[in-house]
Amino acid sequence: MTVLASxxxxxxxxTGLAATQFRSQPLPPSNRLARDEALRQSVNQLEDQNxxxxxxxxxxxxxxxxxxxxxxxxxxxxxxxxxxLDDQKVIAxxxxxxxxxxxxxxxxxxxPNDPADHSLGWTxxxxxxxxxxxxxxxxxxxxxxxxxxxxxxxxxxxYAGVNILVNNASRLSGPYTVTALGSPSSLASGLGNPxxxxxxxxxxxxxxxxxxxxxxxxxxxxxxxxxxxxxxxxPLS
Amino acid sequence: xxxxxxxxxxxxQRLIIVSLVAVALGFLLVVQLRSQAAVARTLATQDDTxxxxxxxDLNRANNQLIQQSTALxxxxxxxxxxxxxxxxxxxxxxxxxxxxxxxxxxxxxxGPGLEIRIQGTIMDFELQDALNSLRNAGAEAMALNGYRIIxxxxxxxxxxxxxxxxxxxxxxxxxxxxxxxxxxxxxxxLSASSLQTRVQVEIQRxxxxxxxxxxxxxxxxxxxxxx
Numbered sequence: 001m002t003v004l005a006s007x008x009x010x011x012x013x014x015t016g017l018a019a020t021q022f023r024s025q026p027l028p029p030s031n032r033l034a035r036d037e038a039l040r041q042s043v044n045q046l047e048d049q050n051x052x053x054x055x056x057x058x059x060x061x062x063x064x065x066x067x068x069x070x071x072x073x074x075x076x077x078x079x080x081x082x083x084x085l086d087d088q089k090v091i092a093x094x095x096x097x098x099x100x101x102x103x104x105x106x107x108x109x110x111x112p113n114d115p116a117d118h119s120l121g122w123t124x125x126x127x128x129x130x131x132x133x134x135x136x137x138x139x140x141x142x143x144x145x146x147x148x149x150x151x152x153x154x155x156x157x158x159y160a161g162v163n164i165l166v167n168n169a170s171r172l173s174g175p176y177t178v179t180a181l182g183s184p185s186s187l188a189s190g191l192g193n194p195x196x197x198x199x200x201x202x203x204x205x206x207x208x209x210x211x212x213x214x215x216x217x218x219x220x221x222x223x224x225x226x227x228x229x230x231x232x233x234x235p236l237s
Numbered sequence: 238x239x240x241x242x243x244x245x246x247x248x249x250q251r252l253i254i255v256s257l258v259a260v261a262l263g264f265l266l267v268v269q270l271r272s273q274a275a276v277a278r279t280l281a282t283q284d285d286t287x288x289x290x291x292x293x294d295l296n297r298a299n300n301q302l303i304q305q306s307t308a309l310x311x312x313x314x315x316x317x318x319x320x321x322x323x324x325x326x327x328x329x330x331x332x333x334x335x336x337x338x339x340x341x342x343x344x345x346x347x348g349p350g351l352e353i354r355i356q357g358t359i360m361d362f363e364l365q366d367a368l369n370s371l372r373n374a375g376a377e378a379m380a381l382n383g384y385r386i387i388x389x390x391x392x393x394x395x396x397x398x399x400x401x402x403x404x405x406x407x408x409x410x411x412x413x414x415x416x417x418x419x420x421x422x423x424x425x426x427l428s429a430s431s432l433q434t435r436v437q438v439e440i441q442r443x444x445x446x447x448x449x450x451x452x453x454x455x456x457x458x459x460x461x462x463x464x
Contacts, residue, residue: 032285039288046295053302060309067316068330075325082330088337090462097460130369131362138391142460153340153387156373160294161287169298171291181460220464227305228340233377233415235335236345236447 050169057226061094093152093224097143101219102187104132107175109207122207124174126157126164128200132178133157135197139190141180143221147172150224168226175210184215339378342387342452346378350415350446351425357408357436361394367428368392371414374424378415378448382406385450418442 072082089095106129109122133144133151144151149167157166164172180187191197191213204211312329319326338344353367368379368386379386384401386392393400400406414421422442429438 036283036285036288039285039292040283042292043288043295046292046299049299050295050302053299053306057302057305057309060306060313064309064313064316064333067313067320068333070320071316071325071327071330073325074320074323075327077327078325078330081327081334085330085334085337088334088341090457091341091343091454092337094337095462096464097457097462098464099460101459127362127366130365133388134361134365134391134393137389138393141389142455142457144389151388153342153389154372154377155388156369158369158373160290162283163287163291165291165294168302169291169294183459221460222464226302227309228336229301229304229308230336230339230377232348232350232417233339233346233448234348235339236347236449 047171054168054225061227092228093143093150094227096221096223097181098218098220099142099181100184100215100217101141101179101181102136102184102191102213102215103219104136104178104180104191104213105175105210106132106178107210109203109209112207121203122209124164124176124209126159129164129166129172129176129178130157131197131200132191135190136178136180136182136187139182140186141182143181145179145221147176148222150222152224152228154228167224170225179216179219179221181219181221184217188213188215340387341454342378342385343454345447345449345451346415347445347447348377348415349418349444350376350413350442351418351421352441352443352446353410353412353414353425353429354439354441355408355410355412355432355436356439358397359399359410359432359436361392361399363432364392364399367412367425367432370424370428371416371421374416374420376414376416376421378413380413380448380450382411383450385448385452387452390452413446413448415446415448 068078068082068085072079090097106124108124111122129146133146136144146157146166149155149170149172152167155167157164159165160169166172194201197211200209200211203209312333315329316326319329335344339346364381368376371379372388381401384390384404384406386401390402391400393403395405398405398407399410414425422440425440429440432438
C-alpha cells in the first residue's frame with residue numbers, strides 16, 4: 001500500500017511538473033514574454049530582408065558595372081570617364097583592398113556588480129569604436145573596417161538601445177575588430193600615444209576590458225556592401 | 238504479521254522510489270530554472286525598448302536599400318538604352334562619378350540643411366558625437382569653419398584647441414550640414430542639449446546652403462586593390 005501510494009504520488013508530481021514545463025515552452029507565462037518574442041521575430045525577419053536587399057544591391061551594382069565596361073569599350077569618351085570612376089570607387093570604399101596595417105581587438109570586461117558604479121564602463125560602447133576609428137584616420141590609415149563593415153564617407157556608429165549599428169543597420173556584436181590599412185608602425189604609435197583614448201585605456205585596466213592591437217603584413221578589407229544615395233546635395237556649378 | 242525480511246524489502250523499495258522521485262524532481266527543477274535563466278539573459282540584453290529601436294532602424298535601413306536598388310536599376314536601364322542605340326553612355330558614367338565625388342567631399346555642393354553655431358570651447362569627442370549623429374540622420378555634406386568633413390576627417394583636441402584634419406578652428410564654430418532638415422533637426426537638437434550646459438548653441442534651418450570647401454583624397458601608399 002505504502003509503495004503504491006509513493007508510486008502514485010511520484011507519478012502525479014512528475015507528470016504535473018512535466019506538464020507545466022511543456023505548457024511553459026509554447027505559451028510564455030506572461031504577455032510581456034509573448035510580446036518580446038514577437039518583437040524578436042520581427043527583428044529576425046527584418047534582418048533577413050536586410051541581407052536579401054544588400055545582395056540585390058550588390059547584384060545590381062555588378063550589372064551596372066558590366067554596362068559601364070561595355071560602354072567604355074564602345075566609346076573613348078565613356079572610357080575616359082570610366083577610368084576616373086574606377087579611381088573614385090576606390091576612394092569611396094566600393095572596392096576591396098589589402099595591404100599591411102593593424103588590427104585592433106576589443107571585448108567587454110567584467111561587470112563589477114557594484115551598485116555604486118552605474119558607468120557601464122566595463123562594456124564597449126559605440127563611441128569607443130568611433131574614437132578608435134578617428135585615431136586611426138589621424139594616424140594615417142588609408143582604409144578601415146569594423147567587424148567586416150567598411151568605414152565609408154557617410155558611415156555613422158550609433159546605438160539602437162543596447163545594439164551598436166553601423167552602415168544600413170548592420171548590428172555589431174563583440175568581440176570587435178577594427179582593421180586598418182596603412183603603416184603598421186604609425187598606426188601602432190597613434191594608438192599607443194598616452195594622450196589619446198586615455199579613458200578607454202583606464203577602463204581596460206579597471207574592468208579588464210580587452211583593448212589590444214596586432215600588426216599585420218597582409219590584411220584584407222571588404223568593399224562597402226551597399227551604395228550611396230545623394231538626395232539633397234547638388235553639385236555647385 | 239510480516240516477516241522481518243519482507244519489511245526490509247518494503248523499506249528498500251520505498252527508498253528507491255523516493256530517490257527516483259527526488260532525481261526526477263531535481264532534473265525537472267534544474268531544466269526549469271535553466272530555461273528561465275536563458276530567457277532572463279535574453280531579456281536583459283535585449284529589453285523591449287532596445288528591440289523596438291532596432292526594428293525602427295532596420296525599417297529605415299531597408300527602405301534606404303530599396304531606394305538604392307531602384308536608383309541602380311534606373312542607372313542600368315540608362316546605360317542599356319545608350320548601348321542599344323549603338324553607343325557608350327559617357328553621361329551616365331559622369332553622373333555616377335559626380336555623385337561619388339559629392340560623397341567623398343571632392344566637389345562643392347549646395348542644398349537645404351542646417352547651420353549650427355557654437356559659441357564656446359568644445360572637445361574633439363563632443364564634435365565627433367555631433368558629426369556622427371548628423372551623419373546617422375542622413376547628412377550628405379558637412380563643413381566646419383571652412384573645412385569640409387567626411388567620416389575619415391580626423392577631429393582632435395590639443396588643449397582647448399580643436400583641430401580638423403590638423404587645422405585649428407576657433408570659436409565661434411559654424412557647422413554647415415546639407416541634408417533633409419526634418420531628419421537633421423532632431424539629431425542636432427539632441428547634440429545641442431548635451432552641449433548647452435557649457436556652451437551656446439544656435440540651430441538654424443536653411444533652405445539653401447553652399448559648401449564650397451573640398452577634401453583632397455590622400456593617395457594610397459600601403460593599400461592595394463583586391464582582397
